[in-house]
Amino acid sequence: MPIELNATHDPQRRSFLPSANDEATDFPIQNLPFGVFDDGKGSRGGVALGDQVIDLAALVEANALSGTAAQVAAIASRPSLADLFEVPTADLSALRAALSDLYAEGSSQRDAAQTALIPAASVTMKLPAKPAAFTDFCTSADHILRMAQFGGRAPQPAWATLPVAYNGRASSIAVSGTPVIRPMGQVVPFGESQMTFSPEPMLDFEVEFGAWLRGPGNALGESISMARADELLFGCCLVNDWSARAIQFYEMILGPHLGKSFLTTISPWIVTMEALAPFRIAGRGRSDEEPEVPAYLNDPFDREAGGLNIELSAEIDTGSGPQRIVRTNVAELFWTLAQMVVHQASGGAPLETADLIATGTVSGAADEARACLVEITELGKKPLELADGTTRVMLEDGDTLAIRGRAMAEGYVPIGFGECSGTIMAARPNT
Known part of the structure; x- marks a missing residue:
């Protein structure tokens, strides 16, 4: 069922906090994402607003x-957001509405x-919860078809009839800013x-x-119906599933393992599905040449509003400042x-809380929507x-x-997710 728009989505609403009204901010008053922070006094839950963090525990105490x-604020102020999930x-919506009123212009x-x-x-941002x-799914047709082309083979037909995935390593999920140690x-x-055991090239x-x-x-x-699936989505974040391609290519018999398990970086703020409601769009249709969506994955609401209009970008900084190298869209x-x-x-x-x-x-x-270096460089x-004149293959x-x-939609204030970043560090040879 669609989430009804309310006062928290009002594009005319402004905050008394000037930075929350900046057109460039990821965190206007229409967003109010949840995360966990530490200001030296212990980890606890908060909400992003402009260039500030709302300390929910302080609001409760006051x-x-x-x-x-x-x-709900008391639950959201804990060192993990797992209980908030x-x-x-309706109760989560009540908290967002109260915060929106509290931080709006003219607040009493x-x-x-x-x-x-x-x-x-x-503050230092922490993992919102332990997953x-x-x-990790593989749901881009363009990515799948390009990778198959680079490998000189036809893609497995399953990609067009089901959302392909592998079960990743939850213990190596880390928050933005965590160093990326070359595996x-x-x-x-x-x-x-000949095979060799060495740093990932x-x-x-x-x-x-x-x-x-x-x-x-x-x-x-038991299974889950399409009618219920949307209700299980709490909120969204950015993800960088770093890939050790040489390890991955060598080990790929049963599927990804160590080539994917060394680190997955996520952005620290969780943007709720309520905040994302104005940015829902129709799910991708199917051409006459593509298989129909299987019945268990087919749903009128999903066809009408299952997609999201969220522009994603990636910047690389090799020492001379950041340069954008990817621009794509979740749509x-x-x-x-x-x-x-x-x-x-x-x-x-079974699906569990905090999956x-x-x-x-x-x-x-x-071409600008090629969202990894294998695609950008056509496998080198x-x-x-x-x-700056430098080049990169990997x-x-x-x-x-x-x-x-x-996230963008005509007539609504754009909202963002914060940064999802990591810096590559030299490998640590096993002892």
Whole structure:
């Protein structure tokens, strides 16, 4: 069912906090995403607003909120947001509405609201919650078809009839800013035929989009309908599923393993599905040459509003400043988030509170929408030329890669997700 728009989406609403009214901010008053921060006094939950963090615990202590909003704020102020993922949608909406009123221009409780603001630059962001599990899908037709072309083979036909995925490593999910340590592994160096255990020579990024799931999910052996899937989406984040390509290519018999398990970076703020409601668009249709969507993944609402208009970009900084090298959109994906949720549970695998799913590389048809270096360089055949004269085939030690996202719709205030970034560090040989 669609989320009804309300006063929190009003494009005319402004905050008394000037930075929240800046056209460039990711966090206007229409966003109000949840995260976990540490200001030196311990980790706790907060909400981003402009260049500040709203300390929810301080609001509760000051009795600035009441009723359901105060109860949910107390839950959201804990060191993990996992319990917040269990809160009913209507109750979460009540908290967002109360915060929107509290920090709006003309707020009757401005003094109390201001005392709970902490400069975002002074805090360290933490993982919002420990994921119960992590599934990384591969839902871009353009990415799948290009990768098959580069490999000189036809793609497996399953990509067009189901959202392909692998079960990732939840323990290596880390928040933006975590160093990317080049992994060690078994590889066959380019031009050679013998395996060697060495630092990964083909370290790549992948511009992805993710969703945190609310609970409760489904019991073992049961499935989830498309009608219910959207209700299980709590909110979204940016994802970089770093890829050790040489390790991945050598080990790919059963599927990705160590080539993907060394680190997956996510943005620290979770943008709720309510905040994203104005940016819903129709899911990708199917051409006459493409298979029809299977019945269990087909739903009228999903066809009408299963997609999201969110522009994603990636910048690389090799030491001379950031340069944008990717511009793509979540709207390009072949499958929707709800379809991913339903397919994950279709065989009876239980979905749990704080499960994290990712879309896979969000590549589009345009050259600028090639969302990883394998695609950009065509598997190393065409090195990426940067403005400072340097080139890249794959990421080198010292490089920083940052992903950003921007949800947009005519007549509404754009909202963002914060940064999802990491800097490549030298490998640590095993002892």
